Amino acid sequence: MIAHRPLGRTGPQASAFGLGCMGMSPMVYGPTDRAESIATLHQALDAGINLLDTGDFYGMGHNELLIAEALKGRRREDVLLSVKFGAQRDPAGGWIGFDGRPAAVKTALAYSLQRLGTDYIDVYRPARLDPNVPIEDTIGAIADLVKAGFVRHIGLSEVGSDTIRRAAKVHPIADLQIEYSLISRGIEDDILTTCRALGVAVTAYGVLSRGLISGRWTKSSAGASDFRSMSPRFQDGNVDQNLKLVEALRAVANRLGVTVAQVAIAWVASRGDDIFPLIGARKRGQLAESLSALDVRLSGADLAAIEKAVPKGAASGGRYADAQLAHLDSERKPAA
Numbered sequence: 001m002i003a004h005r006p007l008g009r010t011g012p013q014a015s016a017f018g019l020g021c022m023g024m025s026p027m028v029y030g031p032t033d034r035a036e037s038i039a040t041l042h043q044a045l046d047a048g049i050n051l052l053d054t055g056d057f058y059g060m061g062h063n064e065l066l067i068a069e070a071l072k073g074r075r076r077e078d079v080l081l082s083v084k085f086g087a088q089r090d091p092a093g094g095w096i097g098f099d100g101r102p103a104a105v106k107t108a109l110a111y112s113l114q115r116l117g118t119d120y121i122d123v124y125r126p127a128r129l130d131p132n133v134p135i136e137d138t139i140g141a142i143a144d145l146v147k148a149g150f151v152r153h154i155g156l157s158e159v160g161s162d163t164i165r166r167a168a169k170v171h172p173i174a175d176l177q178i179e180y181s182l183i184s185r186g187i188e189d190d191i192l193t194t195c196r197a198l199g200v201a202v203t204a205y206g207v208l209s210r211g212l213i214s215g216r217w218t219k220s221s222a223g224a225s226d227f228r229s230m231s232p233r234f235q236d237g238n239v240d241q242n243l244k245l246v247e248a249l250r251a252v253a254n255r256l257g258v259t260v261a262q263v264a265i266a267w268v269a270s271r272g273d274d275i276f277p278l279i280g281a282r283k284r285g286q287l288a289e290s291l292s293a294l295d296v297r298l299s300g301a302d303l304a305a306i307e308k309a310v311p312k313g314a315a316s317g318g319r320y321a322d323a324q325l326a327h328l329d330s331e332r333k334p335a336a
């Protein structure tokens with residue numbers, strides 16, 4: 001069974017890996033398979049993964065309803081539901097802003113509880129900073145929900161050091177959810193230090209950079225209505241350079257007798273006990289492969305070989321398109 005440890009200084013006992021469920025809803029990574037998604041969720045729970053990550057806007061409620069179905073017959077206390085809110089979407093799936101106003105926070109929570117079929121959320125977090133609402137107000141509203149028993153812990157997502165510090169003054173923060181992988185190492189410059197100083201864990205997403213560094217992605221895998229069709233790293237002009245990095249990583253993985261995905265996941269897991277990789281598996285085979293990465297022990301020489309194959313900053317293209325990057329408080333330079 002997978003090990004559990006505290007999610008930050010004040011958070012719950014969480015499994016060393018979380019399961020990120022976003023890709024199980026349509027419009028993210030191409031076609032989805034409901035039965036396979038539920039089987040993957042069951043496999044994760046049976047392996048001792050208790051941390052399930054979702055967002056109310058993943059498939060506009062679809063993801064939460066899927067998780068609720070998968071949890072039927074399971075004990076609620078065996079699961080940690082991590083839910084993001086605040087992203088506003090139109091009926092066509094377009095992204096139309098963020099809402100962190102206190103009334104919106106409480107309304108969003110009420111709907112999530114209903115869809116998830118539960119009376120509390122374990123970790124509730126704004127998906128992005130609402131630039132029109134002070135973070136103190138948004139976190140203050142969640143703190144009210146903690147007091148009322150509807151939320152157990154508060155998390156953050158894609159915010160920078162200043163915002164983390166301000167939020168932590170209002171209420172203890174269990175974890176920051178943020179992209180972290182061999183080819184997205186921005187948090188090492190400043191944010192990780194802030195998290196560590198405040199006892200905030202990191203739930204790392206994009207560990208396989210949306211499949212790009214899974215070792216299985218090829219240019220022919222590209223789907224038309226997929227996140228990857230808009231992601232700079234998958235575009236002509238960047239993707240060939242990025243796939244060269246994957247081949248360099250494959251040489252290291254071959255030497256270690258593991259897969260490219262396993263070495264990429266093991267590298268993130270090796271960054272510290274306060275880092276909880278969110279595995280974006282949507283199929284049982286992917287999850288099994290990812291779980292085996294827990295058994296990969298990387299020596300100092302292995303880590304050096306990995307970083308030589310994929311040096312920091314070597315990726316071609318940003319981790320999001322410019323319009324989406326503009327919403328990332330985490331990408332703003334910290335105040336001097």
Ligand SMILES: NC(=O)c1ccc[n+]([C@@H]2O[C@H](COP(=O)([O-])OP(=O)(O)OC[C@H]3O[C@@H](n4cnc5c(N)ncnc54)[C@H](OP(=O)(O)O)[C@@H]3O)[C@@H](O)[C@H]2O)c1
Binds near residue numbers: 205216
């Ligand atoms: N806070 C935020 O802003 C934010 C943003 C994004 C995601 N997240 C959370 O983080 C979770 C994980 O993020 P992510 O989807 O970006 O994760 P990821 O692991 O980088 O990418 C997921 C994709 O990689 C492929 N994959 C996964 N496991 C694999 C394996 N073992 N071998 C080969 N390919 C594999 C799958 O693609 P195919 O199935 O298409 O092959 C999968 O859809 C999400 O589900 C979500 O809960 C949070």
